Amino acid sequence: MKIIAFANQKGGVGKTTTAITLAHGLALLGRRVLLVDLDPQGHVAFGLGLEKTPGLYQLICLETPIERVVRFARTNLDILSSDKRTEKVKRQITLSDFRENILDDLLRSTHYDVVLLDMAPSLDVLHINGLVASDWVIIPTRLDALAVDGVKEILLTMGEVAQRGHIFQGYGVLPTFFDRTTRETLVQFKEIVRTFNTRVWPPIPQDTRVREASAYGKTLWEYSPDSPAMTGFTENKMNLGGYRQILERMMEVLNG
Amino acid sequence: MAERKQKYERRQVLDSAVADLLSNMEQKQIEAQLPRREREKKARERIKIQSRREQRATYDLPPTLRQRVKEMAEQERLPASQLVTLALLRFLQDYQGGKVDLADYKQSSHSPRYDWNLSLPEELLSVLSQKQRRRSAPKLLKEDS
Numbered sequence: 158m159k160i161i162a163f164a165n166q167k168g169g170v171g172k173t174t175t176a177i178t179l180a181h182g183l184a185l186l187g188r189r190v191l192l193v194d195l196d197p198q199g200h201v202a203f204g205l206g207l208e209k210t211p212g213l214y215q216l217i218c219l220e221t222p223i224e225r226v227v228r229f230a231r232t233n234l235d236i237l238s239s240d241k242r243t244e245k246v247k248r249q250i251t252l253s254d255f256r257e258n259i260l261d262d263l264l265r266s267t268h269y270d271v272v273l274l275d276m277a278p279s280l281d282v283l284h285i286n287g288l289v290a291s292d293w294v295i296i297p298t299r300l301d302a303l304a305v306d307g308v309k310e311i312l313l314t315m316g317e318v319a320q321r322g323h324i325f326q327g328y329g330v331l332p333t334f335f336d337r338t339t340r341e342t343l344v345q346f347k348e349i350v351r352t353f354n355t356r357v358w359p360p361i362p363q364d365t366r367v368r369e370a371s372a373y374g375k376t377l378w379e380y381s382p383d384s385p386a387m388t389g390f391t392e393n394k395m396n397l398g399g400y401r402q403i404l405e406r407m408m409e410v411l412n413g
Numbered sequence: 414m415a416e417r418k419q420k421y422e423r424r425q426v427l428d429s430a431v432a433d434l435l436s437n438m439e440q441k442q443i444e445a446q447l448p449r450r451e452r453e454k455k456a457r458e459r460i461k462i463q464s465r466r467e468q469r470a471t472y473d474l475p476p477t478l479r480q481r482v483k484e485m486a487e488q489e490r491l492p493a494s495q496l497v498t499l500a501l502l503r504f505l506q507d508y509q510g511g512k513v514d515l516a517d518y519k520q521s522s523h524s525p526r527y528d529w530n531l532s533l534p535e536e537l538l539s540v541l542s543q544k545q546r547r548r549s550a551p552k553l554l555k556e557d558s
Contacts, residue, residue: 337434337438340442342438343438343439343442346434346435346438347435347439350427350431350435354427355426355427355428357427357428357431358428358431359428359430359431359434360431360434389430390434392433392434392437393466394466395430395433397430397433397434398430398434402430406428
């Protein structure tokens, strides 16, 4: 099993959309996937057209067995959803012994091939729990100075977690909402390539279909499988970026 | 003499899609800063390159065959592409007319991608080693005869 977190301390960078799209993509490829929502906003369930439920609260505060709190979302894809009661989970974890490993211990006992964690844009005990559980971290970022600063912040936090003995197998920086017509995009893109080099993954084009898909409670694979966010930019008959290409990168990560 | 320590640097390889996209965006930005005339010229060149892309194909050929086509094109003062187009069309004509039977050349392949390989007979390959026949120039004037 591999656990992959989608994290950026800046909000609105596309963490949830990326997590949902890749989770469903992996499920369509036959992997058994669990998508865990660590954000009290509960947007994972919403994005998949399901009701928000206090799954994480039931798991950690009420100690309900995990197989009873996960919900079927799509074939091969289950979710552990969140709602505002997830705030109580943070208090519960703070009061627990070995508090940083609670999530890791619970998730490692499951039968899934892949567990994806949609992290909240905050730095709290649940966030640290998510990072401690993760083998890999994908950091979606918009190409603006504030979001890029968020990338640096999450890397600092990962550094602190690593200093406590946790080993990350890798991380990738994923540019999202990519609008290649603006000069600022190029400036920021060059900056992150210069800083993170091989860690930069091909970008996801800005695409209004993404917003429409979540409004309908559908994934991009269902709503617009051939939209730019999925297929990327076309240059010289090649597709550059887009979630289909990112899914290939994910498979490389999963296959080691 | 003290041995100089050679410094090795680990090569960083960007994700190919990231590298392509970055280079295209940089190229477009450079073009955007050019004067209008040069911008238009670049745009025309790009359209020309794009339109020719449809006509391009890559095949592996024996180097001697490639060289022979090149020499023939130079001798006849023709574009090599047109010469190859003619050769392929003539081949297709012969193939469709039953003059060429691929079964004569087929040998089973070990490749998972193909069932067959073509084994070219020596007599056909010997065409490449034969000296090129120079066609006599057309007689244009009375004195030529």
